[in-house]
Amino acid sequence: MPAEPLTRGRRADLLPAEHPPPTDLLLPAARGRMVTESPATGGPPPPAPVFRALRLLLAALALAGSVAAAVRTGTSGSGWGGLARVLGTHLGLDVEPLPPLTDSLVWDLRLPRVLMAALVGASLAVCGTVLQAVTRNALADPYLLGVSSGASAGAVTVVVLGVGAGALGVTGGALAGALLSFGLFLLLLRRTGLDSDRIVLTGVVVGQLFTALTSLVLMAAADADTTRAVTHWLLGSMAPARWDTVAVCAIVTPLGLVAAWLCSNALDGLAFGTDTAASLGIGVRRTRMLLLVVTAALTAVAVATVGAIGFVGLIVPHGVRFLVGPLHRVLLPYAALAGAVFLVWTDALARIAFAPREVPVGVITALLGVPLFLLVLCKRGEL
Known part of the structure; x- marks a missing residue:
């Protein structure tokens, strides 16, 4: 009897029995196959390119609308007209400027803060998506590599010892600590390999x-006041965001997202295990190292600027995966957009929920993340 020809959409059929696919990383309807089946194989057809582009455009517009709405949200609302006048003034348009205090509130405080929330949310969501595939662990998040703890140690050392000046000193110390921790991480793995369990x-x-x-x-x-300030920073806050730190994130984040997206096919293979990925021609060790460096860089910059914010990189990939499927070339862009929208609105809630006192955004993400994660598990039939 002749062998069945290999068809696209049936890559999971090549899996050996001892290496089952990671069903915790796939939709229930997609378990057992890596790509969506074509009509010839009896599965649902993939969406048309025009529909995919329209869906992605709507998601991008949702992010833009969320950013605009969050900028004008606060105890001192400026209104849509005021927001347009502030943007027009700083873009050099011929508009009547707002009073200096209101202009500074919007341009120097709120807009950098909201943009930073969008960039950090996108970074954390993509890092979580990548690490869940690389480690085949549904509970993996951006802080899995110890980078967050290293950044926290660096920032605390700067604050307590008084090295550096202001936010840049704290940011520099956090970045140095993150790089040191990641260097130690790679040093410990230099001979043991990069398999999932060891990572x-x-x-x-x-x-x-x-x-x-x-x-x-x-x-x-540390004294009591320093300990209180450090604890607030460790819980994560967008308050330190300024245009210089936004510029750094605006450079690093898109580069990291593009690098991860270019490895989409490799991530699909790694999600099915090392042996399967190698049989598909993927350089497992090289690809894993590249992805670990990318996620470490994104996490280090995010934690160095705003502190450790939990649950974004854990729940957003699962929620988006449930909606758009497990293919990483589709999953990664939507995870970035969803993470950005989620953190923008979470930060807005942190600003206004207990005004005039501000709650660390990490507290809000944890309060929202736990029930959302339980809901995702229930929808997937795993709880």
């Missing part, structure tokens, strides 16, 4: 080490 375990070890160092510095040298 997870090494990340946990590095994270715990730098968490202990953070606690040691606080207990040994």
Whole structure:
């Protein structure tokens, strides 16, 4: 009997029995296959290119609308007309400027803050998506590699010891700590390889080490006011966002997103295991190293500028995967947009929920993330 010809859309049929696909990373309807089946195989047809482009455009417009609405949201609302006048003034258009105080509130405080929330949300969501595929772990998030703990240790050391000046000193210390922790992470993996289990375990070890160092510095040298300020920073806040830090994120984030998207096919293979990826011609070790560097860079910049914000990189990939499917060339752009929208509105809620007191945005993401994650699990039939 002649062998069945290989057809596109049936790559999962090549999987050996001892390496089942990671069903925790796929939709229930898509479990057991890597790509959507074509009409010839009896599955639902993929959406037309025009429909896909329209859907992506609507998602981008939702992000733009969220940014605009969040900028004018606050205890001192400026209105849509005021927002347009501020933007027109700083773009050099012939419009009547607002009073200097209102103009500074919108241009120097709110707009950088909202843009930073969008950039950080996109970074964390994409990092979570990538790491969940690389490690084949549904609970993987951007802080899996210990980079967040290293950044926190660096920032705490700067604040307590008084090295550097202002926000740039804290940001520089956090970035240095993140790079140091990631360097230690790679050093520990230099001979043991880059398989999923070792990545997870090494990340946990590095994270715990730098968490202990953070606690040691606080207990040994910090006073009550410093400890309070550091704790607020560790919970994550967009308040330190300024145009210079937004510019750094605006450079790093798109580069990281493009690099991850270019590895979409490799991520599809890695989600099915090392052996399957290698059989498809993917350089597993090289690809994993590249993706780990990309996620570490994105996470380091995000944590260095706004602190550690949990649950964005955990729940957003699962929610988007449930809506658009497991293919990473589609999943990554939507995860970036969804993460940006989610964090923009979460930060707006953190600003106004207990005004005039501001709640760290990490607290709000945790309060919203737990029920949303449980809802995703229920929808997938895993709870």
